[in-house]
Amino acid sequence: MSPLRTLRGWLEERLGWDDLLVPLRKKTVPLHKLSYWYFLGGITLFLFVIQVLTGILLLLYYRPGENEAFESVQYIMTQVKFGWLIRSIHSWSANLMIFTAFAHMFSVLFLKAYRKPRELTWVSGVILLFLVMGFGFSGYLLPWNALAFFATKVGTEITAQVPIIGKPIMIFLRGGEEVTGATLTRFFGFHVAVLPGLATLLILLHVLLVQRLGISIPSKLEAQWTANPSAKREMRFFPNFMLRELMAWYVALGVLGALAAIFPWNLGVKADPFAPAPAGIKPEWYFLFMFQTLKLIPPKVWIIDGEVLGVLAFGLGGLLWLLLPFFESDQPSRAKRWITGLAVFALAYMVGMSVYGHLAK
């Protein structure tokens, strides 16, 4: 008997994992012309794993602190063997993960995969998207460079616009009235402890729900397959789909490597709290649509402060987005069109406003 088989037998006796793998072996993936969209969730998960691994490596050298953060990242970029690669991959992977998370969300929306009984999968996914944006916001400050410093200042100031609880939240986030070293250590804590813990729990729940409920099929196709079961086409999840997913991960890895090598993530200049904010400062691309909207709202709308109105509108919009599946009625045709229309509008708005924000001075 080969050593590998002996080891497998030894583990099987103790863990009984063959039984655990049974559902995985039985699991199938529907095959149709839109099946490629199913890869996005897996790619996002893969990028999250990359984030965790590169994040742990960065932690070996990164030092949170007003006087050390920038220098430690500079040290990682210039002195640590492959430090530049790890940091660049971490930064690029973060951006790609946010992009694929958004793409995954919209694919789920357009494929109607959020419908009953998958409401909780949607809710956990949207919360994960918010967490991923929180990762982006908190991680952006960690190199303590000028752009990050002022972006955090602007970002936390926007939080303060929320009536009653806004100011206390801002002070909690900043660790005081101003963005200082205290903010940096807090953001570091959120970025490497609080958010990863929450995200891991939610990812487990999300994946468990996907496993439990199976993969959704577009409603039209579902009706066709129910009427004509012989037309139903499926692929085994393991190994057929998994191997294809692995190919997608390899492609993602190649893209990440190319981006990191050709466009290493810039470090910028060290933050100086006494320096004026750089002209035309903008947040990261995934916050740009909100930032540009807030810029366009007039200072006063009726008797309400424009910025407060904007922040409240985005807050309410986020909450409604989270609860979107619960608005779909059992008599779906009209509501379906309404939600699809909303999704198209939201996507067009986000893309349009982001492009406008990028081009605006």
Next chain:
Amino acid sequence: MAILQNKLRPFSAARCLGLAFVVFAASLGYGQTTNSCLDCHSALPDPLGVSQDKFSQDIHAQKGLTCVSCHGGDPSSDDPDKAMSRKAGWKGKIDRKQIPQLCGSCHSDPAYIRQFNPSLRTDQLDQYRTSVHGRRLAAGDTKVAVCTDCHSVHDLRAPSDPRSTVNPVNVANKCAHCHSDAGYMKGYSIPTDQFAKYSTSVHYQALAVRGDLSAPTCSTCHGNHGAVPPGVDKIQNVCSNCHAFQAQMYEKSSHKKAFDAASLPGCVVCHGNHGIVHPTDAYLGTGPEAVCMRCHTPGDKCDQARAALESGLNRLDSAIKGADQVLAVAESSGMEVSEARLGQDQARDSLTKARVTIHSFHTDLVDQDIQAGMKVAARDLQAGKEAMVERDRRRVGLGISLIAIGIALAGLWLYIKKIES
């Protein structure tokens, strides 16, 4: 001290009541006749016209002084004969010759001035009397500038006010008003192209274009009320007030002795005076901008020293530019070269220091700065080159990784095909 007495005249209860009535009446719109001077003069054409609006801009009006403070008279009377009667102390138009004395009656009184601005100097009149303007006025020349010519009158603002005629950015224009007027200056035997030259200077660029208030204007070198600024024996030595290091170097140099012996005015010999442009390393060359060769003979000992100085500066300048170029390419390729970039500032500092040390005309001293800069520039160039090598290495590594990923993808695809066939 009539004005002082006016100001400190005690208020009686009756006056307080009267004042209260005036304020009340003014609030009802009946207070238009309290200053009969402005009532009439606001309707008169120039030069007698003074509007309420114009006078309210005047620092004296803002501090509570009125027409009476300088001109005397009785502004409470609507009757011109009473308002402008000698009995009421009316002085009429102040004679030009009397203006410095009138202004000085308050501005030379420290106790009085302290009430309004404790930091304001009170030696302007004494200073003025030592100036060419003051001396000529005393000799009977009324064409020379008196206080009101520079500071304006009836709308006089504090010099710190950007609208003031004596704010640093406006001083040169104010001086030019007379000094650039060839007709007006006829008979004084001094040039009238100072402002035209100054407008082309590096100092004017700094002050008027960049708004750098530390840059010199006419009064910085020539003084304002008096003659030259304190501590300066000759106007040509005034440069050392700001350019202290250059002056220190020059004081120890061989040129100092030679220039003194030939009665040449130091800095001005090479740099000029009103039309000083930004000096370049070409001053040390042999081209059209060269200044050394105006006096020195080609091939002599000094010419050799000049060539050594010029070559040293050019070498360091080229080394800095070369390193900058490589670092810029490395940076645009995403390489982290900020430390070397910072180092370049050090090299540039050495170049600036060498350009200052040039004023010692001592090749060894200048060479020390050049060598220090060259060392830093060479180190930064090396850092840039290493960054470029690293960039290429990364790209080769990427190529190999992509080939490996491609092979893995092909293998996976073949395996999928195999298990699905």
